[in-house]
Amino acid sequence: MSSILDLLFAFAVWLKTTPLVKLALWIQDTPLTGLINSNIWLAPVVQTTHILAIAATVVSVLMISLRIFGVAGQSRTLAQTAALHLPWIWGALAVLLITGLILIVGEPVRELLNPAFWVKMVLVVVVVLVTLGFQGLVRRHADQWQVSQRGTLALRAGAVAVIVLWCLIIVLGRWIAYAPV
Amino acid sequence: MVLQALWQAIEAWPLSQYIVTSDWLFPTLESVHVIAITTVIGTIALMDLRLLGMVSTTTKVTEVSHDTLRWTWGAFGLALVTGGLLFISKATVYMVNPYFVWKMVLILLAGVNMGVFHVFTWPSVAGWDASTTPRPAKLAGALSLAFWLAVVFLGRMIGFTLDQFIAH
Numbered sequence: 001m002s003s004i005l006d007l008l009f010a011f012a013v014w015l016k017t018t019p020l021v022k023l024a025l026w027i028q029d030t031p032l033t034g035l036i037n038s039n040i041w042l043a044p045v046v047q048t049t050h051i052l053a054i055a056a057t058v059v060s061v062l063m064i065s066l067r068i069f070g071v072a073g074q075s076r077t078l079a080q081t082a083a084l085h086l087p088w089i090w091g092a093l094a095v096l097l098i099t100g101l102i103l104i105v106g107e108p109v110r111e112l113l114n115p116a117f118w119v120k121m122v123l124v125v126v127v128v129l130v131t132l133g134f135q136g137l138v139r140r141h142a143d144q145w146q147v148s149q150r151g152t153l154a155l156r157a158g159a160v161a162v163i164v165l166w167c168l169i170i171v172l173g174r175w176i177a178y179a180p181v
Numbered sequence: 182m183v184l185q186a187l188w189q190a191i192e193a194w195p196l197s198q199y200i201v202t203s204d205w206l207f208p209t210l211e212s213v214h215v216i217a218i219t220t221v222i223g224t225i226a227l228m229d230l231r232l233l234g235m236v237s238t239t240t241k242v243t244e245v246s247h248d249t250l251r252w253t254w255g256a257f258g259l260a261l262v263t264g265g266l267l268f269i270s271k272a273t274v275y276m277v278n279p280y281f282v283w284k285m286v287l288i289l290l291a292g293v294n295m296g297v298f299h300v301f302t303w304p305s306v307a308g309w310d311a312s313t314t315p316r317p318a319k320l321a322g323a324l325s326l327a328f329w330l331a332v333v334f335l336g337r338m339i340g341f342t343l344d345q346f347i348a349h
Contacts, residue, residue, distance in 0.1 A: 005205075044341055048334040051219065055333075058216075059223025062252065072248035075240060084237060170219065171212040178208045 011115035012180045020112050027108035036106035043106055046099045053095040054170065060085035060092070061166055064134075065159035082138045089131060109181065116179035120172035127165045134158060188272040200270035207270065214263040218336070220256035222329050224249040232314050232322030241310045242318075275339070277346045284335035291328035294321055 015021075027033060036042055066072035067081040076084070104111045111117050137155075191197060200206050230236035231245045268275055275281040298321035309315055314322075 040341075044334065044337045047337050048330075051215070051333050051337065052222070052330065054215075055219040055223040055226065057223075058219045059227055059249075062220065062223070063227070063248065066248065073240075073244075075244055167216050170216050171209075174212040174215055175208055 008115040009180055011118070012113065015113045015115065015118070024108040024112040027105055027112075030105075032105050033108065036102060043103070046102050046106075050096060050099040050103065053092040053099065054166075054173075056088055056092040057096070058166060060088040061162055065163055068155050068159045079138055082135070086131075086135055086138075093128065111176065113181050114176050114179050116172045116175040120169055120176070123165055123169050123172065127162060127169065130158065130162055130165070134162075184276075185273070188276050191269050191272040194269060196266075197269040197272070200266055207267065210263045210266050214260055214267065217256045217260035217263060218333070221253055221260055222333065224253040224256070225325060225329055228253075229322035229325045232318045233326075234314055234319070242306060242314065243310050271343075274343060274347055277348075278339055278342060279346065280335045280338040280342055284332055284339065287328050287331050287335065291325060291332065294324045294328060297321070 063072060064078075064082055064085050067076070067078055073081045134155075192201075200210070227236065228245055228249050231238070231240070231242055237245060298318070302315070302317045302321060305315070309318070
């Protein structure tokens with residue numbers, strides 16, 4: 001645990017040597033940051049929307065994963081379950097991006113110089129790539145999967161990996177408030 | 182006040198003190214709490230939207246319920262345990278925070294809404310399982326969405342107002 005904290009601390013120190021410092025300070029000086037912070041309800045409302053979008057993503061990922069394991073959505077094929085829930089994931093990701101950007105502009109220094117924030121962003125990119133890969137697979141193999149009740153081993157491993165990734169993303173999101181800046 | 186003494190006593194428990202003095206325990210409990218509540222609200226919303234006839238309308242209501250309910254309860258248990266541990270570490274601070282008190286009231290109302298739905302509306306589910314849901318089911322779904330949305334907002338407000346209501 002302490003070695004992870006040491007690593008995050010070293011990462012925070014390194015971030016301070018990058019042009020991100022200038023960028024964060026520049027954003028902070030724009031009227032946008034002041035505008036976002038001028039209303040005390042704005043940040044909580046944006047954060048609430050952010051959490052609700054995470055909830056939409058989590059349940060969509062959960063339902064697709066449970067279908068892959070053959071324990072939910074039994075009346076549907078995997079392709080049908082994916083078609084039902086994937087649009088929600090993409091929609092929710094768009095909401096997460098917009099609300100996330102507002103939160104960054106509201107507190108640019110706390111976000112852009114934060115090691116937890118950047119680890120979270122890397123994991124977000126990974127999970128988006130995995131989800132895109134999954135979507136491509138479903139489209140290519142929809143015919144076979146309409147008859148198979150349970151997914152392949154690779155699919156099941158992918159489902160577990162995506163759930164773990166989202167849990168880590170949530171944990172890191174919370175740690176942004178605590179990580180050294 | 183008697184209750185005030187109770188919250189102080191809870192805060193003084195060794196476990197409470199352990200949580201509040203630890204560097205990492207409070208944020209970690211919060212993180213697990215967020216994972217739990219997003220699962221609770223996500224699965225509940227899926228069921229609510231089905232009751233409202235807005236999502237997965239081609240799936241039977243009983244199937245949506247079968248797929249989501251155990252996850253709702255499991256995650257709710259986890260939210261209760263993590264939330265309880267967060268609470269005991271700062272019991273006096275939370276109990277004077279109106280957002281916390283309202284959050285508890287709304288969770289209670291969400292529970293009552295669910296109980297009413299379960300007792301009065303659910304027994305007739307066989308009649309509308311695969312067709313249009315009756316008005317009481319739609320109302321339960323809409324109320325549930327509203328209550329849980331408010332719970333998330335109030336929960337987030339607690340974090341912003343933690344030191345605003347304690348006597349200095």
